[in-house]
Amino acid sequence: MTLAERWLKGAYQDSRWLWPLRPLGALYQRVMARREAAYRRGAKSAWQAPVPVIVVGNITLGGTGKSPLVAWLGRWLVDKGWSPGIVTRGYGGESGRYPLHVTARTDPAHSGDEPVMLAQQTGLPVVADPDRPRGVKALVDAGCDIILSDDGLQHLALGRDIELVVIDGKRGLGNRRCLPAGPLRESPERLLRVDAVIANGTLERTLDLDRPVSITPMRLQPVSWRRLSDAERFPLAPLPFSLPILGVAGIGNPQRFFATLSDLGVKGEMQPLADHQSFSAETFTAAHGRPVVMTAKDAVKCLDIAPPDSWVLEVEAVLPLDFEHWLTAKLSALS
Structure with a gap:
């Protein structure tokens, strides 16, 4: 087991060896909360696309099932008469030339693996770009009338109309602490400010939030x-x-x-x-x-x-x- 794998396992099980990192986790949580608040009150500006934007993301590290949900949404939107496009960061890709229009034949060394997979599974226009607004502009120019932002919850420079968060039903929020003391990218209370929380599999751990939140079940x-x-x-x-x-x-x-x-x-x-x-x-x-x-x-x-x-x-x-x-x-x- 690598150190990264050991850390992720410990973060979901609240291993004692991670406890000394709690002050850093608390600091990270405050920084992320202030950043989100700055966007909410307009101190930092987000670019709003001329078409609806649906963000699919999570607040934890490790796979939760975001990409299968994006693929499902793409097919569903096509059935409803929309012309969706998918924007993604393209993690692991080294194109150097953005925005990168990804097809089923694109070399994943350039785009990352998930964009190619989504292009293969959906047949939809897919653009990889660390600059999400720039990527969305390319999709709109290509004729897309609605955008799916894969793993885009924390990319607040892109305005959004709907936020969907996917959590792993079995692992939940782990030890409920932010990086590097736990698996969270943001405070658990961020779930209270999204449009829908989707649990991949049966939710086995309580979310323990300040108020109840409705959970939509999803299975793969x-x-x-x-x-x-x-x-x-x-x-x-x-x-x-x-x-x-x-x-x-x-x-x-x-x-x-x-x-x-x-x-x-x-x-x-x-x-x-x-x-x-x-x-x-x-x-x-x-x-x-x-x-x-x-x-x-x-x-x-x-x-x-x-x-x-x-x-x-x-x-x-x-x-x-x-x-x-x-x-x-x-x-x-x-x-």
């Missing part, structure tokens, strides 16, 4: 297996590969992916990797001829280096009909 549903070499899809059962397998996951919460594999009857050696980790052929040496199973986010980096018998588990977000009605009403109120 496996939908198919995809063979990496030729993108052919297969049903979940029977398994299209033999057991045992080597499972690899370079995502924020690899154990959630491995638990899903277990639920599907997939057994073998599970190899957790760092979030956004770079892959090489050496990553798969532990396969020893066994099939390799990975996430869609990892797959965009592995097409040319993974063994021939490599597979991707495709998942989609599932949300209640009540959320769709609520979102329809929110968007109607903006027009």
Whole structure:
């Protein structure tokens, strides 16, 4: 286990060795609160796009399920007659040329892995740009009439009409402390000022906020297996590969992916990797001829280096009909 992995595990379990960092966490929380307050009262200005902007983010480190929600929203908006575009920072990319228009064929070394994955899953215009307002302008110029900002909660220089926050149902808010003493990017009370809080999976820990907040349930549903070499899809059962397998996951919460594999009857050696980790052929040496199973986010980096018998588990977000009605009403109120 790397130091980063040990720290993240300790932050969610409130390990005693992190307690000396609490003063730094309290300082970080105050800085973030003052920054948000400055934008709210107009002391710092945010650029407001000429089209609606929906921000999807979180207040914790580690994977919560933001990207599947963005993909779901993109498909849902298309069904409702909108022409959405997705703006993202492009974490891990080294383009140097922004705004970067990302397609299903873009090299993830330039854009980062998540933008390519979203382009593949949705077929929508995707722009990677650390400067979110600049990225949104490029999408509007391309004809988009609504914007989804992936992982954009803390990017306050971009104005927003709807804020959606995703939390991991199992891990919740961890030890409820801000970086570096805990996993929080902002105070837990930030959840009281967003439009909707969405729990990925059953919420197992109380949020313990100053007042109750409504929680929208979301689950990630496996939908198919995809063979990496030729993108052919297969049903979940029977398994299209033999057991045992080597499972690899370079995502924020690899154990959630491995638990899903277990639920599907997939057994073998599970190899957790760092979030956004770079892959090489050496990553798969532990396969020893066994099939390799990975996430869609990892797959965009592995097409040319993974063994021939490599597979991707495709998942989609599932949300209640009540959320769709609520979102329809929110968007109607903006027009």
